[in-house]
Amino acid sequence: MATTERxxxxxxxxxLLDIVIHSLYTDKEIFVRELISNAADACEKLRxxxxxxxxxxxxxxxxxxxxxxDEKENTITFTxxxxxxTHGEIVENxxxxxxxxxxxxxxxxxxxxxxxxxxxxxxxxxxxxxxxVAKKVSVFSRSWQPDEQGWHWTSEGAGGYDLEPTADLPxxxxxxxxxxxxxxxxxxxxxxxxxxxxxxxxxQFPIELDGKRLNTVQVIWSxxxxxxxxxxxxxxxxxxxxxxENPLYRLHFTADAPLAIQALLFVPARNFETLGMGRVESExxxxxxxxxxxxxxxxxxxxxxxxxxGVVDSEDLPLNISRESMQxxxxxxxxxxxxxxxxxxxxxxxxxxxxxxxxxxxxxxxxFLKEGVVTDFTHKxxxxxxxxxxxxxxxxxxxxxxxxxxxxxxxxxxxIYYLLAPNREAxxxxxxxxxxRARNLEVLFMxxxxxxxVMEHLxxxxxxxxxxxxxxxxxxxxxxxxxxALNEDEAKGLAKWLKDTLGDRVGEVRVSQRLVESxxxxxxxxxxxxxxxxxxxxxxxxxxxxAELGKQDLEINPRHPILLRLxxxxxxxxxxxxxxxxxxxxxxxxxxxxxxxxxxxLKRLNELLEQVLATKG
Ligand code: ADP
Ligand code: MG
Numbered sequence: 001m002a003t004t005e006r007x008x009x010x011x012x013x014x015x016l017l018d019i020v021i022h023s024l025y026t027d028k029e030i031f032v033r034e035l036i037s038n039a040a041d042a043c044e045k046l047r048x049x050x051x052x053x054x055x056x057x058x059x060x061x062x063x064x065x066x067x068x069x070d071e072k073e074n075t076i077t078f079t080x081x082x083x084x085x086t087h088g089e090i091v092e093n094x095x096x097x098x099x100x101x102x103x104x105x106x107x108x109x110x111x112x113x114x115x116x117x118x119x120x121x122x123x124x125x126x127x128x129x130x131x132x133v134a135k136k137v138s139v140f141s142r143s144w145q146p147d148e149q150g151w152h153w154t155s156e157g158a159g160g161y162d163l164e165p166t167a168d169l170p171x172x173x174x175x176x177x178x179x180x181x182x183x184x185x186x187x188x189x190x191x192x193x194x195x196x197x198x199x200x201x202x203x204q205f206p207i208e209l210d211g212k213r214l215n216t217v218q219v220i221w222s223x224x225x226x227x228x229x230x231x232x233x234x235x236x237x238x239x240x241x242x243x244x245e246n247p248l249y250r251l252h253f254t255a256d257a258p259l260a261i262q263a264l265l266f267v268p269a270r271n272f273e274t275l276g277m278g279r280v281e282s283e284x285x286x287x288x289x290x291x292x293x294x295x296x297x298x299x300x301x302x303x304x305x306x307x308x309x310g311v312v313d314s315e316d317l318p319l320n321i322s323r324e325s326m327q328x329x330x331x332x333x334x335x336x337x338x339x340x341x342x343x344x345x346x347x348x349x350x351x352x353x354x355x356x357x358x359x360x361x362x363x364x365x366x367x368f369l370k371e372g373v374v375t376d377f378t379h380k381x382x383x384x385x386x387x388x389x390x391x392x393x394x395x396x397x398x399x400x401x402x403x404x405x406x407x408x409x410x411x412x413x414x415x416i417y418y419l420l421a422p423n424r425e426a427x428x429x430x431x432x433x434x435x436x437r438a439r440n441l442e443v444l445f446m447x448x449x450x451x452x453x454v455m456e457h458l459x460x461x462x463x464x465x466x467x468x469x470x471x472x473x474x475x476x477x478x479x480x481x482x483x484x485a486l487n488e489d490e491a492k493g494l495a496k497w498l499k500d501t502l503g504d505r506v507g508e509v510r511v512s513q514r515l516v517e518s519x520x521x522x523x524x525x526x527x528x529x530x531x532x533x534x535x536x537x538x539x540x541x542x543x544x545x546x547a548e549l550g551k552q553d554l555e556i557n558p559r560h561p562i563l564l565r566l567x568x569x570x571x572x573x574x575x576x577x578x579x580x581x582x583x584x585x586x587x588x589x590x591x592x593x594x595x596x597x598x599x600x601x602l603k604r605l606n607e608l609l610e611q612v613l614a615t616k617g
Contacts, residue, residue, distance in 0.1 A: 008160040009095045012102045013128070017157050019109060020131045028133050028183060032192060033199040034126030035078045035175060036207065039065045042082025042173060043205045044289060046144055049083065056144040058171040066208040067196070071187045074179045080205075081172040084143040087163070090153050094127060094139065095161055130175070131157045133183035138176040142169035204290040219290050221264040221311055225252055237266045241283060241309040245269045248361060250310075251346045259338055265310040271364040272307070283309040288317035299332045302340055302379070304372035307365060312339060337378075344382040351386070351401075362388050362399070370454045384461050387454070389418070389444040392436065396424055400444075402461040408442060409464070416461060418444040419469035420452050420532040422593070431521040431591050432470040435514035439477065443469055452532045468530045470523060475513030486567055491558040494567045498556065501581045507551030515557035520584050522592040526550040531592040538596075552594070554585055576611065579604055 009017065043063040049056055061081045068077045085093060102125055130137050135156060142150040150169030155161035177186070185191045189210050196207060196214050204222075207215045220228055220236050234246045241247065247266040255261040265284065272280045282305070286297035290313065301308060314335060351358040362369075372383045388399035393408065405416060417436060421427035427445040436443045446452070455466045486494065491511040499509040507525040515521060524530060526549070534549055556563050562584065570577040583604055589595040 004162050004164040006160060006162055013095050015106060016102050016125060016128055017131055020128050021157050024132045029195045031129040031132055032195045034129045036065060036200045038127060039078055039080035039082060040203045040205055042080050045083045049144060055146060057146050061171055064206045068210055069187045069189045069192055074184055074187050075176050076186050077174060077176040079174040084172050085141040086143040086148050087151055090141060090151055094153060130177050133179055133186055134177045135180050136178040140166060140169055141173040142171050144171055221262050221313055241266055241268060243268055251343060253342060255338060259334055260315040261338060262313040265308050280306055282306045285311050287311055287313040289315055293317060300336060302376050304368045304376060307368060340379060344379060347386055370450050373454045374457045380458060384458050389446055391445055392443045405442060406462050406464060415465045415467040417441060417467050417469050417472055418446055418455055420446050423447055431515060431518035434516040434518060435474045435476050438516050449532060449536055452530060470530055476516055484564060486558040486564060490567055495556060497570055498581050501578050502585055507553040509554045512555030512557055518557060519560040519562040520554055520556045520588040522588045522594060523553045523555055525553050531594055535593055554588060579608060583608060
């Protein structure tokens with residue numbers, strides 16, 4: 001007659017169970033994943049024993065997981081042919097010695113004042129999640145060790161568990177969950193099938209549910225690349241990515257150091273954020289040896305790579321403590337660093353290998369790369385290499401990289417110049433561009449207002465400072481001075497008069513060294529502010545009150561006919577000259593895209609036209 005042993009749960013386990021039983025209401029289905037994950041672990045361990053030459057009980061029994069639902073009995077049963085447990089192991093694993101994660105889980109719950117069932121597996125106490133749905137759990141287990149025997153463990157959660165020897169069990173573990181009345185759905189085959197497909201599709205051992213093989217999708221990321229067809233990859237992508245198109249890119253790689261990683265990453269053909277779907281969330285699932293640790297794993301990649309989809313499988317999240325390791329952010333950071341570095345390298349390789357696809361990638365995803373430059377200091381440099389712009393020397397729509405720009409720089413050019421403008425025409429006719437044209441200096445043309453901030457954050461490239469064209473300290477130098485240009489004194493005198501006339505509407509008025517065709521140009525007095533930034537800041541404020549943005553200076557072109565005549569006119573007709581001065585200022589504002597309200601300007605312009613017609617008529 002077998003004797004039944006009565007055991008108490010260790011105090012912390014009992015506390016944990018009370019929470020699981022009474023406080024976890026959401027995501028109850030998690031227990032299916034946890035029990036399958038344990039079954040897969042057990043199979044994995046047996047495979048390891050066999051491969052290391054150990055003699056195991058029933059060596060012919062294939063490694064597999066089978067699940068049976070019973071709606072009449074209200075049960076769900078998980079059977080595996082893995083390593084099983086001895087008496088000592090059952091006592092140790094199922095209730096006596098607290099897993100180190102127990103304390104952490106209890107602490108988390110105490111701190112957050114709420115319990116999240118999805119976390120339970122991460123703390124290495126997944127087995128107990130069964131008690132979310134169970135009135136009773138019954139475990140039959142037979143260890144792999146040839147001389148062992150079977151054991152039967154039962155518990156109703158409260159108080160403790162019973163343990164008794166049982167003869168004639170096959171190797172492995174069978175767990176029957178007797179469902180509570182409010183959890184009957186887990187005795188329904190269709191419900192359970194959905195759950196298994198969601199969480200355990202890539203478990204590498206066959207999973208059968210009520211006789212039906214479920215995990216048909218092959219684990220492809222651990223197979224050799226040469227064995228995998230494009231179609232396989234694409235099918236897998238469509239499954240994990242919930243997409244109906246093929247991916248634009250895929251990166252399948254294995255790393256051994258500093259972490260063992262198998263990763264299969266995809267870039268969707270289209271940027272979902274531009275499809276009006278709002279902010280996308282990373283859909284990279286984290287596995288440890290084919291067992292899902294976390295779907296849409298947080299922290300695996302930086303935010304700006306949230307468009308990636310796929311899987312990362314790392315053995316360095318060890319089987320037994322894997323869920324705890326997820327808590328260990330330094331491990332996650334290490335993974336993040338390796339994965340991000342590898343993906344950036346991949347992108348760089350692609351630009352060399354395949355211009356067409358990398359252009360498409362850039363077109364779809366450049367905003368993410370730019371976000372990366374602004375938000376992620378650690379990858380700034382690699383990201384800088386991926387940026388592409390039109391420039392004053394490229395053809396329309398042909399983009400160039402900063403590296404190519406640097407290659408074209410003359411030896412005495414120290415800075416990389418860029419100009420923000422609404423489009424190419426505006427850039428080419430911008431007064432800020434004149435000095436560059438005159439001196440034959442290349443300027444990157446940027447049409448996305450974000451780029452201003454991107455350049456500010458990137459700061460330099462290949463040791464060369466990035467400089468906004470309007471902030472460049474350049475002069476047109478030795479170009480021919482037109483006949484009759486104002487001499488230095490005249491020009492300075494005119495500048496002073498302009499300042500007196502325009503008063504507070506401008507900061508300083510200076511004689512410009514950078515203008516060729518335009519009469520005058522607006523220059524932000526603040527060293528860091530550009531006209532584009534002012535526009536953005538103004539738009540963000542909407543108040544019209546931009547006083548705190550600092551003054552705008554006016555630079556005048558001493559060779560321009562308007563200024564030449566103005567110099568004469570200010571002595572002959574002060575009133576008309578003042579009107580012209582104001583118009584020169586407003587025109588410069590228009591050129592810089594900074595004129596707020598054209599009504600006053602139009603009124604003045606009409607008066608000027610009247611006067612012109614009157615004198616000529
Ligand atoms: P974890 O799986 O993170 O270790 P669990 O609470 O899920 O935490 O499981 C506790 C332990 O119980 C496992 O580490 C394992 O030793 C043992 N165990 C659970 N299920 C099985 C099983 N099906 N076969 C063998 N051992 C098991
Ligand atoms: Mg587990």
